[in-house]
Amino acid sequence: MNVIIVGFGFIGKETVRALYKKMDIIKRLDEEFRIIGISDSKGYIYNEKGLNLEKLINIERLSDYMAYNESGSAEELIEKRDVDLMVEATPTNIKNGEPGLTFIRKALKRGIHVVTSNKGPLVVAFKELTTLAKMNNCQLLYEGTVAGALPVFSLVRKCLQGDKIRRIMGILNGTTNYILSKMYFEGTSFELALKEAQERGITERDPSYDVDGIDAACKIVILANALMNKDIRFEDVKRTGIRRITQEAVSLAKKANYAIKLIGVIDKRIEVAPKLVPINHPLCVHGTLNAIHIESDLAGRITLIGYGAGKETVSAIMNDIFTILKDLRKS
Ligand SMILES: NC(=O)c1ccc[n+]([C@@H]2O[C@H](COP(=O)([O-])OP(=O)(O)OC[C@H]3O[C@@H](n4cnc5c(N)ncnc54)[C@H](OP(=O)(O)O)[C@@H]3O)[C@@H](O)[C@H]2O)c1
Incomplete structure (x- = not known):
């Protein structure tokens, strides 16, 4: 070859x-x-x-x-x-x-x-x-x-051949997860956490690509079209980023055993938005990790966790x- x-x-x-x-x-x-x-x-x-x-x-x-x-x-x-x-x-x-x-x-x-x-x-x-x-x-x-590195397409195509995929949800952008994790564990503001992410070189040149959910929305388009038989474009993804997430909101969520995460969802909804995720939910991973949660008729729930870039x-x-x-x- x-x-x-x-x-x-x-x-x-x-x-x-x-x-x-x-x-x-x-x-x-x-x-x-x-x-x-x-x-x-x-x-x-x-x-x-x-x-x-x-x-x-x-x-x-x-x-x-x-x-x-x-x-x-x-x-x-x-x-x-x-x-x-x-x-x-x-x-x-x-x-x-x-x-x-x-x-x-x-x-x-x-x-x-x-x-x-x-x-x-x-x-x-x-x-x-x-x-x-x-x-x-x-x-x-x-x-x-x-x-x-998460083998989501291979998993669905090779290992879930008899399944109907009902929902895909995920943390699809490591940079926003890093920022939200800093706010959660260290009590920093969004602005400071973003600055640290930029200093570590893990943001896109234009950080709005990460923090406004643009990158995650692109991934939702590919997942939906490839694995859920949709025919959607970027404009079809309802998108809210994390700029407005305050330290107070993160702390309140934490007290109630939730973390705020930027989640992409494909079911009846096609959206990327900050969501409250129970702290013991498999999607609740921190730092730059990514996670993808798949729900299908036969297998039930499967979650992949790992590095989304690098x-x-x-x-x-x-x-x-x-x-x-x-x-x-x-x-
Ligand atoms: N980096 C990651 O962790 C990561 C993870 C997942 C996916 N990706 C994706 O993978 C792709 C590559 O990422 P990267 O980090 O390797 O980017 P990168 O370091 O910026 O490298 C891009 C390469 O493409 C070359 N290039 C630009 N325009 C070209 C053209 N017209 N013809 C031929 N070559 C051209 C550049 O050439 P010069 O060297 O001459 O500038 C450079 O060698 C991107 O689409 C990125 O989103 C990256």
């Missing part, structure tokens, strides 16, 4: 590291597995015989690798002859999905399997992209887009890659 990676930032680099680390297992599934190209916003590297991963894991910028094509674009890489799989990890843009949307469209149209951690294209064009994948007989997998996200990307490799062996 010939693989290209589009985006050599945090996720792109961590993916290369994980592939290098697990190469012996991968080679047992596909002796011909190789990364033939990687691009960033300014250019790409390409070698049809396979790039040197040992060199790649030791460089900071793609341009530090020999033969960096400074004028090349990701689109050119996608259009190379023998690409079988693209890992797409460019920045999220929920306004128009770009640049990832164009890359994913182009890849799927050429029958290239796609693994992405980028919410933007899926929020903007979920139906179009999943239809395109089907029409071109290839897979579009996106486990890393929602709640990082290097753990690569577990989801690797699982998607392994899924494609194994499915190809079966066919």
